[in-house]
Amino acid sequence: MNRLETALGAINSEAKDDSLILFVGAGVSINSGYPSWNSLIENFREKSSENSVKKTNQQVAQEYYDNFGKNLYYKKLQEIFGAVKPEYNPILDQIVKIRPKHIITTNYDKLLENSLQNEISQYSIIKDNKDLPYSRDDHNIIKMHGDLDSKNIVLTESDYKDYANNFGGVIDKIRSLLVNHTVLFIGYSLQDDTFNNILDHVNDLFSADAKRAYLYLPEKLSSKTIQLYEKRNIFCFTNIEQNESDNDPGQLLTNLLKKIQIHPSFRLGDNMVPQDNKSLWENISFLNHFSFIESHIVARYAKLAPNAYLFWPDTARWVDQDSKTFEVTNLKDSYGTQITDFITKKTFLNTFLDFKRPENVSDIIANQNTELNEPFNLYLEDKFAQAKILFREIANEAYLARNYVTYLIAEFNVAHLKLNDLFSSEIDLSPSISNKSLEEVLKELIQQSKSKEDQLLGIYFRDQINNFKFIFEKLFKIFTLSNKIKSEWSIIKKGGASYNSNLSMLEFEFNSFIQFIYLNKISILHYSEFQSVVNKYFETLLIALSSWKVSFNNQEKMSNGSSKLEKLSLVHIDHIIPYLDYENIRATMENFNLESISVEKDALKTIVDGIIDFPNVYEKKSTLNYKLQPYINFLELTLFDNIETLFILLKRYPVLSTNAEYHGKLLNLVINNKNDINKQNLIICKEYLVHYLNICFKNPDIAEFHSLLVGYLIPIIERMKEIEPDFILEFDQLVLLLNRITMSSEPDWHLFHQTDDFIAGLYTFLNENIQNKILDILKMYEKVDLSKLNYDLLVQFITQNIYSFSSLKPEILKYFSSVLNQDNKGMKYYPDPKRKVTGEAYSLLKSKYVSKDDLINNNCYYLMEGYYSDIDWLLFNNHEDETIYNLIKSSSFEEAKKTFAKTDEQKQLFDDWAIKQVNASKVKFS
Numbered sequence: 001m002n003r004l005e006t007a008l009g010a011i012n013s014e015a016k017d018d019s020l021i022l023f024v025g026a027g028v029s030i031n032s033g034y035p036s037w038n039s040l041i042e043n044f045r046e047k048s049s050e051n052s053v054k055k056t057n058q059q060v061a062q063e064y065y066d067n068f069g070k071n072l073y074y075k076k077l078q079e080i081f082g083a084v085k086p087e088y089n090p091i092l093d094q095i096v097k098i099r100p101k102h103i104i105t106t107n108y109d110k111l112l113e114n115s116l117q118n119e120i121s122q123y124s125i126i127k128d129n130k131d132l133p134y135s136r137d138d139h140n141i142i143k144m145h146g147d148l149d150s151k152n153i154v155l156t157e158s159d160y161k162d163y164a165n166n167f168g169g170v171i172d173k174i175r176s177l178l179v180n181h182t183v184l185f186i187g188y189s190l191q192d193d194t195f196n197n198i199l200d201h202v203n204d205l206f207s208a209d210a211k212r213a214y215l216y217l218p219e220k221l222s223s224k225t226i227q228l229y230e231k232r233n234i235f236c237f238t239n240i241e242q243n244e245s246d247n248d249p250g251q252l253l254t255n256l257l258k259k260i261q262i263h264p265s266f267r268l269g270d271n272m273v274p275q276d277n278k279s280l281w282e283n284i285s286f287l288n289h290f291s292f293i294e295s296h297i298v299a300r301y302a303k304l305a306p307n308a309y310l311f312w313p314d315t316a317r318w319v320d321q322d323s324k325t326f327e328v329t330n331l332k333d334s335y336g337t338q339i340t341d342f343i344t345k346k347t348f349l350n351t352f353l354d355f356k357r358p359e360n361v362s363d364i365i366a367n368q369n370t371e372l373n374e375p376f377n378l379y380l381e382d383k384f385a386q387a388k389i390l391f392r393e394i395a396n397e398a399y400l401a402r403n404y405v406t407y408l409i410a411e412f413n414v415a416h417l418k419l420n421d422l423f424s425s426e427i428d429l430s431p432s433i434s435n436k437s438l439e440e441v442l443k444e445l446i447q448q449s450k451s452k453e454d455q456l457l458g459i460y461f462r463d464q465i466n467n468f469k470f471i472f473e474k475l476f477k478i479f480t481l482s483n484k485i486k487s488e489w490s491i492i493k494k495g496g497a498s499y500n501s502n503l504s505m506l507e508f509e510f511n512s513f514i515q516f517i518y519l520n521k522i523s524i525l526h527y528s529e530f531q532s533v534v535n536k537y538f539e540t541l542l543i544a545l546s547s548w549k550v551s552f553n554n555q556e557k558m559s560n561g562s563s564k565l566e567k568l569s570l571v572h573i574d575h576i577i578p579y580l581d582y583e584n585i586r587a588t589m590e591n592f593n594l595e596s597i598s599v600e601k602d603a604l605k606t607i608v609d610g611i612i613d614f615p616n617v618y619e620k621k622s623t624l625n626y627k628l629q630p631y632i633n634f635l636e637l638t639l640f641d642n643i644e645t646l647f648i649l650l651k652r653y654p655v656l657s658t659n660a661e662y663h664g665k666l667l668n669l670v671i672n673n674k675n676d677i678n679k680q681n682l683i684i685c686k687e688y689l690v691h692y693l694n695i696c697f698k699n700p701d702i703a704e705f706h707s708l709l710v711g712y713l714i715p716i717i718e719r720m721k722e723i724e725p726d727f728i729l730e731f732d733q734l735v736l737l738l739n740r741i742t743m744s745s746e747p748d749w750h751l752f753h754q755t756d757d758f759i760a761g762l763y764t765f766l767n768e769n770i771q772n773k774i775l776d777i778l779k780m781y782e783k784v785d786l787s788k789l790n791y792d793l794l795v796q797f798i799t800q801n802i803y804s805f806s807s808l809k810p811e812i813l814k815y816f817s818s819v820l821n822q823d824n825k826g827m828k829y830y831p832d833p834k835r836k837v838t839g840e841a842y843s844l845l846k847s848k849y850v851s852k853d854d855l856i857n858n859n860c861y862y863l864m865e866g867y868y869s870d871i872d873w874l875l876f877n878n879h880e881d882e883t884i885y886n887l888i889k890s891s892s893f894e895e896a897k898k899t900f901a902k903t904d905e906q907k908q909l910f911d912d913w914a915i916k917q918v919n920a921s922k923v924k925f926s
Contacts, residue, residue, distance in 0.1 A: 003226075007214050007237040008259055014182040015098060015261035021177060022095065024105040024112065025187030027218070031250035032086040034109055043080055062156040074151050081109060081148055091250060094257035100184075102177055103141045107187075108148040112141050124469070128152050129169035133472070139463065144170055183213040185234075186253060216256055218249035273307055276326045277335035280304070286457040288342045289405040291369045292519040294512045295349050297464070301456070308353060313508040315351040327354050348512050371398070371406050372413075372521035379417065379523045382623055385427045387523070388417045396433040404445065404454060408461050411438045413523040442466065465522065471529045474513045478533055481506045482540040485563040489547045489592065492561045503544055503563040507571070510537045514575055531579045538580055539588045541565065541572055546592035570603035573634075577607065582633040589637070596639040604638065607631065608645055612652060621654040628653055629662055636665045643676040647684045655695040657705040663692075667712035674719040685720055689713070690731050693758070697733035700754035710761035717765050729765045738773050747780060749788060756793045763802050778803040791815045795840040799847050813850065813858040816841050820863040838867040842875075873900050884913045 014020040030036050035043075041057040044064040048055070055063070065073045092115040095103070103112060103123065116123050123139040126132060127147040144167065145154035154163060164171065213234045221238050229236040239256050240247050274280040284301050287293045299310035307323040310316045318324040328336045343352045350357045375390035395410035415438055419427070434441055445458030464470045481502050488498040513533065517524065524530050547564035565572075589597070611631045618624040632653075640646065650666050653659070677685055696703040721727050741752050752759075759774060766774075778797060782805055794812060797803045805812075819837045841860055844850045855861035865876045869886035872878035888896040893914060901907040 003221075003235075003237040004239050007216075007235055010212075010235075011182065011184055011214055012259075012261040015100070018101050019181050020098070020100045021102045021104060021181045021183045022098070022100040023183050023185045023213075024095075024103060024107060025185065026107060027187030027189060027249060027253065028089070028091050028095075029107050029109050029111055029187070031091050031253070032089040032111055033084050034086070034107075034111075035080065035084075040080065043076065056157075058155065058157040058160055062158060065156050065158075070151075074148075077108075077148060077153070086111065089250075090254045091257065094254060094260075098257065098260050099139075101181060102139065104144055104174060104177075104183075105141065106145040106154075107143070108146065108153050110147075110149075116141070124472070126170060126173065129167065132169045132173060133475075140173075142170060142174060144174060178211075180211075182211045185213065185215040186257075188215070189217065189219065189249070216253070218247070218252040273304060273325075274302070277328055277330065277333045277339060280326075280328070281335040281339055282452065283456075284342070285338070286453045286460065288338075288346060289457065290346065290520055292515050293347055294470075294516055295347055297460075298343070298347055298349065298352075301460070304353075313505055313512070314348055316349060317351055317353060324354070328352065329355050348508070348515070368519040369406065369409070369521045371403075372410060375410075375413070376521040376523065379413070380525075381617060382627070384417050384419050388414055388419070389427060389429055391417070391523075392430050392432070396430060399432075399434050399441075404457055408438070408442070408457075408465075409520060409522060411441075412461075412466060413521070416527070417523055438466065468524075468527075468529055470513075470516070471524070471527075471533060474509065475529070475533050475536065477509050478506065478536045478540070481509070482536055482543070485540050485543050485547075488561045488563045489543050489550065492547050492564070493550050498561040498563070500562050503565070506537065506540055506563075511571060518575065525579065531581070534576045534579045535581045535584060538576060539584065541568060542585065542588050542594060542597070543592055545598060546594050549594070565598075567598040567600045568603065569600050570606055573599065573603060573607065577634050578627070578630045580630060580634070582630070582637070585637065597634075597637045599638050604635075604640065608635070608640075608642070608649070612645070612648060615652050621656060625654050625656055625659050625662075629659070632662045632665050636669065639672065640669055641673045641676070643670065643673050644681050644684055646670050646673075647681070647688045651688045651691050655692060655699075655702060655706070657702045660706045660709060663706065664709055664712055667709060667716070671712060671715050674716055677716070677719050677723065679723055682720060682723055685716065686727075689717070689729065693729070693762075694731045694733040696758060697731065697737045697755060700737070700751050703758055704754040707757035710757050714761060717762075721765070727765075728767045729762060730767060734759075734766075734770065735773075738770070738777065742777060742780070747777075747784075749781070749784065749790075752777065752781070753790045753793060756790070756796055760793075760796045760800050760802060763800065775803060778805075782807060786811060792836075792840070795843060798849055799843045801847075804849070809850070812844075813854060813860070816855075816860045817858040820860050832867075834863075835867040838864040838871065842868070842871050870900065879906065879909050881913050881916065884910060 011020065026034070026036050037057060041060050044060050047067070048060050048063050064076070068076075089111070092111060095112070096115055105112060113123075113125055123141045124131070126140055126142045127150050146152035146167075152166070154160060154167075159166075213232075215229055215234050215236045217236060217238050218240060219238060220240055221236060226236050239252055274283060280302060283303050284298060287298065287301060295313055295316065296310055299316045302308075302316070304316070306319065307325065308316060308318045327333075328339045330336045340352070340355045343349050343355060344357055371394060372391070375387040375394065378384075378387035378390065391410045391413045395407050395414060398404070398407035398410060411432065414429075436444070439462075442458045442462045445454050446462070449455050449458070484500070484502045485506065488500070488502065491498045510533070516522075517530075544563050544565040545568070547561055548566050551560050551564060589595075611628060614624055614627055618627055632649075646666055646669055650663065650670075653663065653666065655663070696706055717727075717729070737751065737755060741748050763771060763774060781793075782803075789808070789811070791812060794805050794808060798805055816837050819833050822834075841850070841855060841864060845852065845855065852861060855864070861875075865872055865878070869883050872883055873887065884896070887900055891899075893910070897907065897910040901910050
């Protein structure tokens with residue numbers, strides 16, 4: 001067996017196993033009319049120094065770059081490549097047929113992308129490190145030396161030296177691929193001065209255990225050459241006959257590629273533009289088994305280019321009248337009827353070739369995959385184990401019935417529902433009836449099925465869904481549109497105008513994405529990849545809201561733009577609220593000067609009506625709590641103002657020790673709209689208060705974590721008393737709690753400590769009998785052993801003028817002194833006890849319970865400086881800039897100045913500080 005046969009045997013084996021990487025060099029592009037490395041550099045030598053003949057290609061390119069700068073350097077390159085009108089290249093046809101697992105190239109042009117862009121299994125293009133996050137699939141074209149349009153090519157001497165820094169991620173990607181794949185180098189020549197530099201470059205990427213690589217050379221090989229490459233674990237071979245010398249390199253390479261295993265997904269005629277409805281339907285009929293398909297997928301698999309393209313996300317039409325070769329609306333053609341029926345029911349395409357969607361068509365949602373409806377709903381309810389069991393049962397039934405779409409989606413969901421509870425390994429999951437993995441079934445469909453429809457289905461599912469490519473493609477589109485809309489925001493802010501369709505395209509792309517997932521019942525909502533798409537989309541909607549606000553405020557400047565929204569609609573927010581990153585949303589709102597999120601009232605009502613029903617769906621309090629939290633975050637940012645609905649939500653939201661923060665968010669919305677409390681809705685307010693406080697007093701462990709919420713309740717109760725002056729708080733659980741504290745021979749002071757914030761805060765709203773009972777308890781507490789005293793409790797009741805604890809005043813001062821004088825030995829505590837005591841001492845000083853002399857005599861007063869800016873300002877006359885800065889952090893400049901600047905001198909200090917900030921460009925005052 002000669003070297004050619006040996007190489008082809010190994011390469012065909014790898015191609016059959018879908019493990020072949022083609023490493024494509026300049027020779028492939030030369031066959032289309034592009035320059036070789038040497039001829040490319042000759043264009044630079046013309047402007048180089050006299051001794052440039054002695055310089056390497058990289059040195060010549062470097063000299064041109066250094067002498068003329070980056071702009072002229074790339075302008076020259078674009079002139080060289082732009083002057084080429086690419087000729088037909090049979091090499092590219094053969095590459096399409098082979099369909100290697102990956103393609104790595106050192107070429108800068110777009111021949112490979114353009115040749116493969118209309119193929120069924122599209123390749124992700126990696127031009128630099130930034131493309132890597134969007135390329136998680138089985139097929140990549142890696143332009144390891146960059147891309148001319150991206151102006152990041154590797155050609156000069158410094159490009160090669162800095163390669164590891166500039167292309168570190170790409171290097172890692174290539175290195176990972178080389179471990180498990182076989183590489184075939186094509187398009188290189190020993191006569192190319194640059195080739196050995198490239199080979200040295202690539203050779204570093206091969207690990208010690210990498211598979212043998214194959215180097216095809218269209219020239220006669222000497223034994224010396226063969227041995228040289230053998231040392232690098234590269235098998236060198238040719239197909240030129242030893243007695244021939246005039247073979248064309250392009251034809252030789254074409255002949256070689258014809259002998260390589262054609263990929264099973266490629267059939268004769270697959271690369272042809274369909275000439276009638278029958279051939280078009282054969283290309284896309286497999287998509288009809290899905291419940292919904294995105295427009296770009298239909299256009300891709302229709303393979304109508306160059307006669308027709310997707311000109312708009314909802315419009316695929318003929319390029320011109322001359323390109324129109326058939327009509328899908330031909331009523332006598334059954335294939336045309338199937339095509340238009342599919343387009344109408346399963347896509348968002350409004351125009352497809354000569355077909356236009358009727359206005360009175362039924363809702364696409366009616367076509368959802370009902371077979372998977374039940375387990376998908378269980379998944380949405382976070383019942384992963386039950387969903388997984390049912391998905392497997394359906395997958396097995398679908399496999400036996402040869403219903404491959406339902407099988408593939410159900411089995412995909414089984415694989416991607418990762419259970420994280422302690423009993424996940426104990427679920428009664430039926431074995432797969434196929435006795436094969438999902439990947440193995442896909443491979444069988446693609447390589448062994450006699451049905452072209454099944455083959456295409458397998459290829460599509462493998463490349464788009466199973467490898468998450470549909471998510472990464474969508475993320476890339478959303479990112480691109482987001483950057484354009486962000487740029488438009490800047491234009492509007494500067495008083496300019498911009499008109500485009502970016503926002504409508506964003507809305508279409510995302511809505512189409514959501515429909516594809518929900519109608520086909522694909523369970524990937526819990527994946528960070530899906531949530532990245534959601535959050536980038538929503539971030540962009542916030543920018544559009546800001547653009548509306550900016551253009552409204554800049555009306556006198558005539559600034560305007562297309563990518564702006566006055567309010568979000570239900571279409572914008574439906575399905576996505578649980579997956580939003582609210583920390584990121586708040587940061588975006590701050591960056592784009594949004595105080596709140598404007599949402600249409602009907603949309604908010606629909607969302608709220610849905611979550612009010614959550615207790616009927618989620619029986620476990622912990623699950624209900626988890627499910628409601630993102631909606632509470634969202635309502636907080638919209639400044640939701642329906643007071644009745646807020647109280648209903650508060651009553652239905654479980655009261656747990658872990659969710660005080662979210663109760664606080666809802667209560668804060670109530671406070672913002674407390675003036676809407678009236679006689680008509682007063683009963684709802686009362687019901688909520690009794691419900692919430694009974695739970696807290698019945699469960700002191702919960703009350704302890706909710707203690708800070710007393711401050712939210714007080715202004716609400718005060719508003720209720722304005723409407724009904726005789727209103728008094730009455731609830732059974734408080735009486736029971738007070739009895740529990742005092743009824744035993746030894747009072748349970750721990751219960752009192754857990755609930756003291758509620759008792760003290762609500763004291764004035766209680767009836768006289770309960771107040772007297774509390775005072776009796778406080779009298780008992782004054783006499784307890786000093787070691788059991790809770791000094792925070794004492795301060796609480798003293799400052800609220802409920803009980804003075806006069807006999808314990810010396811003990812309180814001693815306690816303050818012991819904490820403030822304690823040597824922490826460099827240790828930091830949270831919360832800081834010294835800071836807390838400082839605040840308490842200041843409270844007692846303001847209430848005149850203690851005097852300045854009391855604090856000085858107990859060695860407390862001068863140790864209180866440095867913990868609170870207001871105390872520093874008022875007690876210690878610390879009027880430094882830092883103190884003023886801290887004072888305005890918790891309010892506003894005007895409020896802080898009004899509160900703390902009592903003299904003309906102090907007012908001047910505030911004004912001077914403000915001027916310093918403006919001059920330093922740190923603060924802008926409107």
